[in-house]
Amino acid sequence: MSGLTRRGFLAGSTAAAAVTIGAPFVHAQKRGGTMRFIAHADLKVLDPIWTTAYITRNHSYLIYDTLYGTDEKDQIRPQMIDKHGVSSDGKRWTFTLRDGLKWHDGKPVTAEDCTESIKRWAKRDPFGKLLAAHTAKIAPQDRKTFVLELSERFGPVLEALGKPSSNVPFIMPAHVAATPDSDQIKEFIGSGPFRFVKDEWQPGNQVVYVRNPDYVPRKEKPSGSTGGKVAHLDKVIWRYIPDATTASAALEKNEVDWWENPPVDFVPRVEQNPQLTTFVYDPRGQQGWLRPNHLHPPFNNKKARQALVHMVDQQKYLQAAVGVPKYFQTCPAVFLCGGPYESKAGAEGLARQDLARARQLVKESGYDGKPVVVLHVTDIQALSAVALVTRELLQQAGFTVDLQAVDWSTNLARRAKKDPPAQGGWNVIHTWWTGADVANPAVHAGVSGAGATAWFGWPEHGEIEKLRLDWVRATDRAKQKQIADQIQRLVLDEVLYVPWGQWTLPYALTRKVQGMLRFPAPLFWNVTIT
Amino acid sequence: MLQEVARRLMATIPVMGVVAIAVFALLHVTPGDPATIIAGDYATAEEVARIRARLGLDRPFLTQVAIWLGQVVRGDLGTSIFSGLPVTTLIGQRAEATTVLALYALLISVGVGVPLGVLAAWRRGSWVDRLVMIFAVSGFSMPVFWLGFLLVYVFSLGLGWLPVQGYVPLRESVLACLRHLTLPAVALSCIYLALIARMTRASMLGVLGEDYIRTAFAKGLPPRRVLIRHAFRNAALPVVTIIGIGFALLIGGAVVTESVFAIPGLGRLTVDAIVRRDYPVIQGVVLVVSGVYVLINLIIDLLYVVIDPRIRY
Numbered sequence: 001m002s003g004l005t006r007r008g009f010l011a012g013s014t015a016a017a018a019v020t021i022g023a024p025f026v027h028a029q030k031r032g033g034t035m036r037f038i039a040h041a042d043l044k045v046l047d048p049i050w051t052t053a054y055i056t057r058n059h060s061y062l063i064y065d066t067l068y069g070t071d072e073k074d075q076i077r078p079q080m081i082d083k084h085g086v087s088s089d090g091k092r093w094t095f096t097l098r099d100g101l102k103w104h105d106g107k108p109v110t111a112e113d114c115t116e117s118i119k120r121w122a123k124r125d126p127f128g129k130l131l132a133a134h135t136a137k138i139a140p141q142d143r144k145t146f147v148l149e150l151s152e153r154f155g156p157v158l159e160a161l162g163k164p165s166s167n168v169p170f171i172m173p174a175h176v177a178a179t180p181d182s183d184q185i186k187e188f189i190g191s192g193p194f195r196f197v198k199d200e201w202q203p204g205n206q207v208v209y210v211r212n213p214d215y216v217p218r219k220e221k222p223s224g225s226t227g228g229k230v231a232h233l234d235k236v237i238w239r240y241i242p243d244a245t246t247a248s249a250a251l252e253k254n255e256v257d258w259w260e261n262p263p264v265d266f267v268p269r270v271e272q273n274p275q276l277t278t279f280v281y282d283p284r285g286q287q288g289w290l291r292p293n294h295l296h297p298p299f300n301n302k303k304a305r306q307a308l309v310h311m312v313d314q315q316k317y318l319q320a321a322v323g324v325p326k327y328f329q330t331c332p333a334v335f336l337c338g339g340p341y342e343s344k345a346g347a348e349g350l351a352r353q354d355l356a357r358a359r360q361l362v363k364e365s366g367y368d369g370k371p372v373v374v375l376h377v378t379d380i381q382a383l384s385a386v387a388l389v390t391r392e393l394l395q396q397a398g399f400t401v402d403l404q405a406v407d408w409s410t411n412l413a414r415r416a417k418k419d420p421p422a423q424g425g426w427n428v429i430h431t432w433w434t435g436a437d438v439a440n441p442a443v444h445a446g447v448s449g450a451g452a453t454a455w456f457g458w459p460e461h462g463e464i465e466k467l468r469l470d471w472v473r474a475t476d477r478a479k480q481k482q483i484a485d486q487i488q489r490l491v492l493d494e495v496l497y498v499p500w501g502q503w504t505l506p507y508a509l510t511r512k513v514q515g516m517l518r519f520p521a522p523l524f525w526n527v528t529i530t
Numbered sequence: 531m532l533q534e535v536a537r538r539l540m541a542t543i544p545v546m547g548v549v550a551i552a553v554f555a556l557l558h559v560t561p562g563d564p565a566t567i568i569a570g571d572y573a574t575a576e577e578v579a580r581i582r583a584r585l586g587l588d589r590p591f592l593t594q595v596a597i598w599l600g601q602v603v604r605g606d607l608g609t610s611i612f613s614g615l616p617v618t619t620l621i622g623q624r625a626e627a628t629t630v631l632a633l634y635a636l637l638i639s640v641g642v643g644v645p646l647g648v649l650a651a652w653r654r655g656s657w658v659d660r661l662v663m664i665f666a667v668s669g670f671s672m673p674v675f676w677l678g679f680l681l682v683y684v685f686s687l688g689l690g691w692l693p694v695q696g697y698v699p700l701r702e703s704v705l706a707c708l709r710h711l712t713l714p715a716v717a718l719s720c721i722y723l724a725l726i727a728r729m730t731r732a733s734m735l736g737v738l739g740e741d742y743i744r745t746a747f748a749k750g751l752p753p754r755r756v757l758i759r760h761a762f763r764n765a766a767l768p769v770v771t772i773i774g775i776g777f778a779l780l781i782g783g784a785v786v787t788e789s790v791f792a793i794p795g796l797g798r799l800t801v802d803a804i805v806r807r808d809y810p811v812i813q814g815v816v817l818v819v820s821g822v823y824v825l826i827n828l829i830i831d832l833l834y835v836v837i838d839p840r841i842r843y
Contacts, residue, residue: 052570205794
């Protein structure tokens with residue numbers, strides 16, 4: 001036998017390990033092919049800053065790149081950025097772009113493109129607005145370097161720039177980013193791994209992308225929206241098939257390869273088919289909300305709002321909205337279970353339904369028996385189901401309920417009305433959010449106590465607003481966690497909203513599709529099709 | 531005759547004008563606001579108001595109607611609030627699929643419905659008549675979406691003969707286009723086919739009892755000739771009328787059929803626009819469809835002259 005000694009083996013192993021760790025990620029997957037993808041919605045708007053629509057965000061991940069990304073473990077990592085430096089007082093940040101970044105028209109990406117893109121994003125996005133409020137100056141230093149000077153310390157600078165969900169600070173050419181934020185952009189030139197084929201875009205039917213041959217991926221292994229964005233596919237075709245039965249049949253018949261949002265009752269059929277598979281893309285999933293209107297009786301009264309917390313049985317809501325226990329979990333945490341700010345602070349009321357306590361609180365609130373207007377969104381199954389659960393529970397808690405049927409578009413208009421419920425306003429609405437959009441106090445719209453400018457329902461609470469500012473100014477993780485706990489305690493005590501559970505849903509795919517990445521949006525790099 | 535055609539064509543203008551204003555009014559009293567959809571979750575009331583102003587939705591109703599009608603007169607149907615594409619472009623992208631689907635369904639309906647109706651009338655009271663009538667009643671009672679899914683289940687998933695969904699433009703491949711539209715056309719034509727079969731049967735029964743038919747038989751003419759040359763020609767007038775009226779059914783059914791089979795046609799365009807309150811698109815599509823409907827009725831009226839020489843305009 002060869003003389004393999006223990007010392008030799010150790011030396012060899014160490015060297016091999018060093019090579020593996022230090023080596024660039026080797027992209028050995030198959031190249032080529034067309035991916036036929038059923039998107040969750042019709043792509044109508046192409047400007048990811050103008051709209052918060054997830055479908056536009058997903059589209060933008062194909063064609064634009066970001067300065068930073070979020071990996072599978074919620075860590076922020078550089079994407080277009082090569083390196084950054086921070087001054088000792090934490091107020092001056094210098095960012096340098098990596099080499100090889102080009103727009104789809106062949107021109108190089110410059111620092112000015114980045115600063116203009118950040119400025120436009122910061123006018124629309126709440127996290128961006130917070131960053132802008134703490135910014136003294138953002139300007140290019142040379143072609144590849146730009147500087148961000150803060151007027152006050154701002155802890156989550158990189159979290160803001162690497163924000164994974166709407167509005168994502170996608171980088172656009174400076175002349176495109178100069179479009180007023182109230183207008184849609186009219187040119188769609190990105191620097192991402194795929195190019196948008198505008199001539200083949202048919203709203204309501206299909207969107208077509210082709211690989212960007214000039215894209216230079218990072219060397220690291222891909223994870224979430226970070227690492228090497230290697231586009232193996234020649235072409236990606238998004239189809240819009242709104243009917244779930246048709247989408248399911250098309251997948252079974254191999255007419256499409258990847259179905260983004262199969263309703264949960266279709267998932268067992270997919271799982272039973274040996275040609276198909278599922279993939280849970282975002283383990284944290286979604287969070288459901290019951291939102292009371294703080295402007296009008298009875299929920300302008302804290303006790304009436306607290307009755308909502310005691311009446312809610314998350315299990316009942318989740319069973320109605322999702323139905324398959326393996327895809328949902330009860331979770332009282334405002335900033336998600338499984339996230340860095342998961343907490344049970346102040347969540348005792350949500351842990352166990354207590355209708356007797358709810359009835360007592362309703363009585364103590366002085367509720368006058370006027371009907372509580374619950375908007376019942378009838379064209380979205382999950383929202384329709386939870387509105388019915390709420391009606392039943394509100395009645396059991398002692399409220400009179402007026403369930404008003406609306407379609408989603410009407411709901412969007414109604415929920416923005418501040419009028420009293422009897423004059424076209426409302427008392428209770430339901431919605432849900434992607435986990436990434438409720439993961440911390442800066443992005444979570446439901447924890448804003450900014451009154452007239454808070455999310456619909458308009459709660460006003462100065463202390464919560466102060467804590468949110470404290471959170472963005474904190475630079476220490478432990479301190480941020482402590483503040484997030486304080487915010488959660490106040491949010492649940494004041495009942496800014498009631499979380500009714502957390503759930504996740506899988507993609508449905510043919511087994512030909514490999515290389516999916518875990519992320520709140522579908523990502524097409526690293527994906528192969530055989 | 532030409533004078534009549536010109537007069538009828540002129541008459542379509544006020545009809546379409548009334549349709550346009552009625553649709554505009556209906557849309558603006560429907561709850562929902564595209565500005566709130568565009569503005570998204572984080573927008574302030576001021577931002578929503580700014581979007582409404584930019585879209586011109588804050589102007590008085592009559593001003594909005596006047597602006598829109600002014601555009602229409604210039605041949606401009608406006609642009610989609612969401613995609614920013616001209617409505618004429620969107621209609622152009624979708625018109626082929628709906629037209630081919632409607633014509634294919636019309637062909638099936640007339641091609642099958644008329645012979646079935648004639649056969650049922652000819653064999654009145656027999657098992658053939660009963661079978662045709664059972665088929666007609668069933669066809670009339672079946673919801674289009676249900677029949678569509680049933681056809682997909684049998685012919686696409688079960689037998690694998692035809693595709694589940696989608697559309698291939700005629701210019702790419704006529705055969706592929708027809709393959710993709712066969713199931714939708716069958717589903718769409720079912721109600722229409724039943725209606726034509728019943729109407730043909732009733733009309734034929736009336737004619738078959740006439741003296742001149744008895745005379746034709748007494749002269750020894752073969753039954754096929756009596757049926758086609760003598761009976762059907764005289765029974766065709768109400769059938770042609772029902773084809774014209776039924777065109778509205780086809781357009782209405784296309785909305786559902788295009789959704790079930792994911793066909794990018796005008797029906798889907800309309801539904802998507804209604805869901806989002808994309809007013810210019812809804813108004814544009816309804817205007818175009820109403821224009822086509824008026825024209826179809828004009829063609830049907832002109833066909834009367836061809837079928838029945840006694841009719842003069």
